[in-house]
Amino acid sequence: MITLYGFGRIFPEGRGETKDLRAQWALEETGLPYRVHALDHTGGELDGEAFSRLSPFHQAPVIDDDGFVLAESAAIVLYLAEKAGKLIPNDVQGRTRVVQWCCAAASSVEPTFLCLDLIGMFDSGKTAQQLDAKVHELAGRWLAGVERRLEDREWIACADFTVADIMMACVLRGVRKTDLMAPFPKLMAYYQRCQARPAWQRTLALYAERVNVSVDDIR
Numbered sequence: 001m002i003t004l005y006g007f008g009r010i011f012p013e014g015r016g017e018t019k020d021l022r023a024q025w026a027l028e029e030t031g032l033p034y035r036v037h038a039l040d041h042t043g044g045e046l047d048g049e050a051f052s053r054l055s056p057f058h059q060a061p062v063i064d065d066d067g068f069v070l071a072e073s074a075a076i077v078l079y080l081a082e083k084a085g086k087l088i089p090n091d092v093q094g095r096t097r098v099v100q101w102c103c104a105a106a107s108s109v110e111p112t113f114l115c116l117d118l119i120g121m122f123d124s125g126k127t128a129q130q131l132d133a134k135v136h137e138l139a140g141r142w143l144a145g146v147e148r149r150l151e152d153r154e155w156i157a158c159a160d161f162t163v164a165d166i167m168m169a170c171v172l173r174g175v176r177k178t179d180l181m182a183p184f185p186k187l188m189a190y191y192q193r194c195q196a197r198p199a200w201q202r203t204l205a206l207y208a209e210r211v212n213v214s215v216d217d218i219r
């Protein structure tokens with residue numbers, strides 16, 4: 001059986017923002033049987049000896065599928081899709097298209113959003129303001145690209161919902177409390193479509209229970 005290493009006890013600011021949500025969403029969508037190992041982040045479990053054998057960078061999510069240990073959320077959702085034979089097409093071009101959009105979410109869009117978070121935390125002075133403006137410009141560029149991609153399609157990679165949508169929706173979730181998505185109606189509608197998936201709603205409820213918050217606090 002698959003074990004998902006996700007967060008249990010975690011600092012309040014992290015609740016609802018962690019990438020184990022993606023892995024659990026993929027598990028809920030595919031219906032693969034799994035259990036969750038809820039990590040005690042506040043107690044230092046991620047830095048411990050046992051977890052360092054699972055996670056190269058002492059981070060979650062990680063899955064352990066009967067001895068096959070895998071880190072990195074994009075790799076995890078792709079593996080789960082391959083294993084289940086769901087959320088990814090059968091043909092090589094369709095599969096590669098899903099990989100493309102998983103990479104786009106994880107390596108093009110997400111790092112810019114993470115920068116915004118960091119600038120928000122340490123904001124002060126002129127340099128930070130200039131950096132903030134530049135990063136906002138960059139964020140707009142990625143979001144405009146996603147908007148264009150969604151011009152005539154429902155899902156980001158293929159005709160059907162795939163794990164690339166899990167990655168992209170979770171990355172977009174990172175800016176849900178800002179007004180960055182507002183100028184992009186197709187993207188907003190896409191984000192709502194992803195959020196409406198029953199498997200996402202189940203994931204959010206399971207996660208909220210795990211980290212001990214109300215679902216409404218992390219929506």
Ligand SMILES: N[C@@H](CCC(=O)N[C@@H](CS)C(=O)NCC(=O)O)C(=O)O
Pocket residue numbers: 017018019020046058059060061071072073074106
């Ligand atoms: N690139 C990794 C990043 C994973 C990551 O950032 N994990 C964070 C939580 S969202 C973490 O474990 N933070 C704890 C730490 O770094 O100490 C992925 O996509 O899985």
